[in-house]
Amino acid sequence: MAEAFGQFQYPTPPLNRPGGAQSVLLAEFGREEREHKMRVTLDAYRDYQDGIRPAGPGAKELIDFFDFVDGELGQVGAPNVKRSEQEVMNLLAKRAGALHLGQANHCWFLDPSRALCLKLAGHSARDATAPLIGMCDSARCPQATHHAGHRPVWASAARNKKVFIASIGRAQKTEKTRLAADLARDERVLSEIDAAAGKGA
Numbered sequence: 001m002a003e004a005f006g007q008f009q010y011p012t013p014p015l016n017r018p019g020g021a022q023s024v025l026l027a028e029f030g031r032e033e034r035e036h037k038m039r040v041t042l043d044a045y046r047d048y049q050d051g052i053r054p055a056g057p058g059a060k061e062l063i064d065f066f067d068f069v070d071g072e073l074g075q076v077g078a079p080n081v082k083r084s085e086q087e088v089m090n091l092l093a094k095r096a097g098a099l100h101l102g103q104a105n106h107c108w109f110l111d112p113s114r115a116l117c118l119k120l121a122g123h124s125a126r127d128a129t130a131p132l133i134g135m136c137d138s139a140r141c142p143q144a145t146h147h148a149g150h151r152p153v154w155a156s157a158a159r160n161k162k163v164f165i166a167s168i169g170r171a172q173k174t175e176k177t178r179l180a181a182d183l184a185r186d187e188r189v190l191s192e193i194d195a196a197a198g199k200g201a
């Protein structure tokens with residue numbers, strides 16, 4: 001038996017095999033995760049169509065990809081005809097499969113050799129099949145994008161840093177300088193998200 005979502009086909013193992021019930025649960029979890037990634041990718045594409053662009057170092061690549069999707073859909077039929085959700089999902093499927101969801105960013109893990117987290121951890125990109133989300137530096141990684149949904153995380157981080165900086169004594173100058181640099185990064189990310197969403201100054 002297989003279940004389909006977009007272009008994906010998921011084999012479902014028999015329950016009477018040892019570990020079969022666990023395998024079914026894992027398959028179900030995997031299916032839900034893939035569907036969630038597909039929905040998130042579709043949301044990003046719909047935002048793009050509504051003029052709400054992604055921000056972050058990977059934004060241009062993602063916008064170029066969405067431009068390509070639009071072009072493909074335009075070639076399939078007459079312009080101004082709204083394409084079916086399934087056609088759109090078929091074009092987005094591969095990109096959605098590379099998506100890893102962080103709290104503060106989307107990670108489009110298409111090319112391990114460009115993953116900043118792997119470089120920072122000193123890991124070889126050759127055999128890597130997933131990013132090291134815990135080492136993510138999305139403000140600098142070329143595979144990261146920031147979206148409006150990530151704004152509260154960055155805003156909260158910036159607020160907390162301001163409180164810390166105000167409470168640090170003069171003797172901790174190095175720590176204060178480090179926090180100030182991090183705060184500047186947070187505020188830059190926030191202004192980029194706002195500008196990409198058309199809310200910039």
Ligand code: SF4
Nearest residue numbers: 107115117131136141
């Ligand atoms: S640094 Fe972040 S965005 Fe870049 S590959 Fe690693 S987890 Fe993904």
